[in-house]
Amino acid sequence: MEPKITIKEIAKLAGVSVSTVSRVLNESPSVSDKKRAIVKKVIDDYNFQPSMVARSMISNKTHTIAVLLTDITNPYFTAQIEQIERYGREQGYSLLMFNTMTAGHSNSDNPAADEIKVFETIIEKQVDGVIILGGEIDREKVDQDYLKALNQLNDQVPVVIIGQPNPDCSCLFIERDEAMGARLITTHLLASGYHRIGFIGGEPGIKITTQRLTAFKQTMSIYAEVSNSDIELSDFYIQDGYSSMTTMLKTKPLPDAIVAINDRVGQGAIRALADQHLRVPEDIAIGSCDAFPDAEWMVPRMTTINQHNEVLARIAVQQLLHLINNEQLDSVQTHLPELIIRESCGAKLRHQQTEKSDNT
Amino acid sequence: MEPKITIKEIAKLAGVSVSTVSRVLNESPSVSDKKRAIVKKVIDDYNFQPSMVARSMISNKTHTIAVLLTDITNPYFTAQIEQIERYGREQGYSLLMFNTMTAGHSNSDNPAADEIKVFETIIEKQVDGVIILGGEIDREKVDQDYLKALNQLNDQVPVVIIGQPNPDCSCLFIERDEAMGARLITTHLLASGYHRIGFIGGEPGIKITTQRLTAFKQTMSIYAEVSNSDIELSDFYIQDGYSSMTTMLKTKPLPDAIVAINDRVGQGAIRALADQHLRVPEDIAIGSCDAFPDAEWMVPRMTTINQHNEVLARIAVQQLLHLINNEQLDSVQTHLPELIIRESCGAKLRHQQTEKSDNT
C-alpha cells in the first residue's frame, strides 16, 4: 500500500509552491506555460490525485448524493437508482446507497428508527443532497419522530422524495399519478368485456396501495359492482401475489379478471392459478401496473402500466441539483402513465374471437 | 438551510475547550462527569454531528467502501450488493455505488475506459476499500491499460474482486466454482434420462461462459455426444435466452434438454418455446444456473443451481475489512453450488411416468 502523495510533495518535486500546483490543478489561467508544463509532468509521473476530502473541507461540498431505498432487490427501485447513478455521475456526483431493507417481508421491528439512523449517517457524511425513493414516508400514517428527523435532515441538506406529498414534510416531492395508472388498467379490462374484476396485492396502509385501490373502486363503480371478497391486499412481492390469488381462489365463482398492484404480484397470481390448472387469460385475465423489465417475456406476456419511473428518477436528480446550486426549480413536469397491452389481459384473444364469430 | 454547527461553537456554548468536546465525542474517559454532562446536553440540544470530512482528514479513513458493478438492474448483482451494504453498514461503513452499465446490451464503446475513469473517482473519494463484482476483469483477455489501472488502484486502497483470479492482477479474489455448478446441472439432466442436451446463453469471451461451457462439454463427453449446433452463446439476459432458443429451434430435431447459463436466459428460452407452442418440460427440459429469486415462481418452476452469491458477497466484505485493518485474512472458505430440483427439468414428471409404467 503506497502512502498517498500530496500536493506539497508535488510542489517540492516540481520546484514550485503549493499554490502553483493548486492553480494547475484547478486550471487557473494565471500560471506560466513553462511552470504549468513542469507541474503537469510531475503530477502525471506520480499519478497524483488531489484529495477530495481536503477539498471538501474548504468547499463544503462532497460531490456525493445519498439515495435511500427499502429494497435494492426490487426492480421498481433498481430502475430508478440506475438512472440516478447514471445521471448523477454525468454531473460529477457519486452515489452513497442506503438500503434499509424494511420493505416487504422484513425482519425489522422498527423501520422508522432504522431510517432515522440512516439520516444521522447521512448528515455525518456531509452529502450534498438526498433522494428518498420509498420507506416510512409512503405510509398513510407517518411516524412522528421520523417526520421530525426528516424535516431536520432537509434543514441541513436538500432532500427530494419520489412519492406522494406529505403536508407535514418540508422536502421536495416528485409526484407520481398512481390513480391514473390504476384507472387506465381497470378501464382497459372493462372495455375488453370483463365485468367482475378483482384487485390483488399491495400492503395496507401504504399510500400507493390506497390510491390505486381507490382509483380501481371508483372506476369500477361507474360500470359494475365490486364485492369486498374480490379484493385481497397483502404486499408488493411475488409471493404476495401467490398468496392473495390463492385466497381468492376459494371464492366461487372466480372474477373474470384481476388487477394486480404490480407485475411481481401478477406473476405470483399466474403461478397460483397454474397450480390449480387455470390459464391466463383464458380462464381469468390479469392486468397489472409498474411495468417491470421481465414482464414482456413472461408466459403470458403481461399487460401492464408503464409509470415511467426512470423518468421520475431523472427529474428527481435534476431538481436536487437545482436545490444544491440554489437555482430555480424546473416547473413541474407532467407524468403520463402508459397502458401496455400484451397477452395476460386477453384483449387480443377476445377480439379475434369476436371477429371469428362475426364471420360466422 | 441551517448553517452547520461546528465543534468550536459547541465548545463555546458549553463553556469548555474544543478538545473537551472532542473527548466527549470520542468517549474518552478523561473528562469529568460534570463537564461531560454539560457538553452532552449542548450536543443534544443543537443536534450536533461531527463532520466526517474533517475527521477523515486526520484519520485517513472515510468509513466508506466502493462497489463496482456493471448492471444494478441484474438480480445476480443486487443479491450481492444487498449483502455488502447490509454487512458493511453493520460494521460502520457506507457504500459508494458505481454502476458502469457496461454489461449486456450496453452502448459503451469502451467499457474498459469507463471503468478506469471510475477508478480515478474512487481514488479521489479516498474510500477505505473497494469491491468489484464484475466487468472488464471477467474477460478472458483483459485490457492491459485496465489491468494496469486496477493494480495501481489496489496499490492505494485494498481491492477485493468476486470472480475468477487473474494471475496478472494483485487484488484479492473471492473465487466461485463455476465448473462445479455446470457439472451438477448437466449430470442431473443426464441422470434424468436426457441424452441430447444443448447449452444456451453467456457472452463469448467471458470467463463465466467459458468455464461453464467447458464443464458442460466435459461432463457430456463422458456420457454422450455434443454437436456444436446444440450450443448457442449470446449473453446473460432474458432476450438472449429468447434469441438463442429461437436460433436453436431451427435445428431439427431439437435437443431433449437445455442447460441455460442462468435463470434469465432460461426464462427467455421458455418464452421462445411457448411462441412455438412447445412446452417445458414436456417437449424440452430446461436446467439452469444462478438461482434468481423469481425462478421459484415461474411457470414452470425453474430447476437451477444456487451459487450462494450472497455468501460470497459477505466473505468479500469480511476479507476487505481484514485488509483495511491489516488483520490476517480468513482462510479460504469452500464454496458449494447446490442443485435445486424443481419443475423445468421434468425430473419428477419422468419419475412419475416411470413409476406408472412400472405398475402396468
Place this chain on the structure above:
DNA sequence: TTGTAAGCGTTATCAC
C-alpha cells in the same frame, strides 16, 4: 482533568 496549539491536504487571500 483541562486547555493550547500543531497538523491533516487543500484552496483563497494576500502581498510581492
Place this chain on the structure above:
DNA sequence: GTGATAACGCTTACAA
C-alpha cells in the same frame, strides 16, 4: 505570475 499564510473542522500530543 508566484509564493507565503490563513483557513476549513476536527484530533492529538504536549503543557499545565
